[in-house]
Amino acid sequence: MTSLSLLDPQDWNFPVPIRYGPGRLGEMTQVCRTCGVNRPLLVTDRGSRDLPFVGGTAERLSQAGLACTVFSEISPNPRDDEVAAGKAAFQAGGHDGVLAIGGGSGMDGAKAICLVAHNEIPLLDFDFTKPPPAGSEDSAFPPLITVPTTAGTGAETEGASMITDTARMMKLCVAHEAIRPAATILDPEITRGLPRNLTAWTGCDALVHAIEAYCVPNFHPLCDGSALEGLRLIWRWLPTAVEQPDNLEARGGMLVGSCLAGIAFLNGLGLVHAISHMVGAEFDTHHGLTNAVVLPSVLRFNEASIRAKVGPMAEAMDLPDRSFATFYDAVCRRLDALKIPRTLTDIGVVDADAAGLAQKAMEDAAVETNPHPTTPAELEQLIREALDFGR
Secondary structure, three states, rough: HHHHHHHOOOEEEOOOOOEOOOHHHHHHHHHHHHHOOOOOOOOOOOOOOOOHHHHHHHHHHHOOOOOOOOEOOOEEEEHHHHHHHHHHHHHHHHOOEEEEEEHHHHHHHHHHHHOOOOOOHHHHHHHHOOOOOOHHHOOOOOOOEHHHHHOOOOHHHHOOOOEEOOOOOOEEEEEEOOOOOOOEEEEEHHHHOOHHHHHHHHHHHHHHHHHHHEEEOOOOOHHHHHHHHHHHHHHHHHHHHHHOOHHHHHHHHHHHHHHHHHHHHOOOHHHHHHHHHHHHHHHHOOOOHHHHHHHEEEEEEEEHHHHHHHHHHHHHHOOOOOHHHHHHHHHHHHHHHOOOOOOOOOOOOOOOOHHHHHHHHHOOOHHOOOOOOOOOOHHHHHHHHHHHHHO
């Protein structure tokens, strides 16, 4: 990929219609009309609601005759009660579509609101691991438009959401096959204001997506190709995006790499995410940061099962050889350079019940696609390593 293509507008139709390029958020009015949305509910997270382009987008839509209101009561780890409040806002405003602008939390909250906006089905009945709930085949889900404001989550091209079940304090994946974004805008301009630490944390989230998705032991060359190209872009551009936050080429490379890694994890993820989801639900830690801290422990655990995968990843990362040791050391050095804390204890996961976290994590769908099978006892030990040793 040349520098020129990272700065030029591009239109792609895989896996959903995507408009990529600096400044393309300005096309939102046209996108809404193309998708048949006249009264959009703009959903974002609390951390993004005061960003100028959020209010600016809502104002431009309203000036164009598209009645737009903003719902921003979404936590960094979205909760089922917040989704219920979003549903109430959608219905009270007579909205006909959802516009998700934000990081992974804002987009997850928005997608979950779409699931329940036009029906009375309990949100958690859409659990990804279970058959679709009765009556959902007759539900007309509202159109969804996604705009990521970070280069990390990769949530912009698929319909699944990670939501905290407040009764059990567990993260669950909720989804329906009929929920897919009608359009996505990837605009690197709006990621330039992301602080250094959030650039690093969300970038590590994308890095983990690429690595875990590629290591899933299923035959899926489409996802594998997306994972490797995503890894190549993320490894190349993440340090520059952190050190030179206004570098539009780096921001573009990260946004495309993150999107590709998000496409790749349609094939599944692994124990990094199984652990991180439950730690985030219980301790409200940042998801990307938690992934980064847990990654080395999981790589060591999976070493014997991913040796055949290390070579292509090492090549994508332009490493000097294809050994696991070189690959692992490069990952740890990169985390050090990005100032990622070394243990879960360092990010506030104190007095953690490792056995309880392991039991919850064993229920996460990502356990099933981890390259090395695990038991609750092994997972508990892995969590203890991440708490006390890390890397």
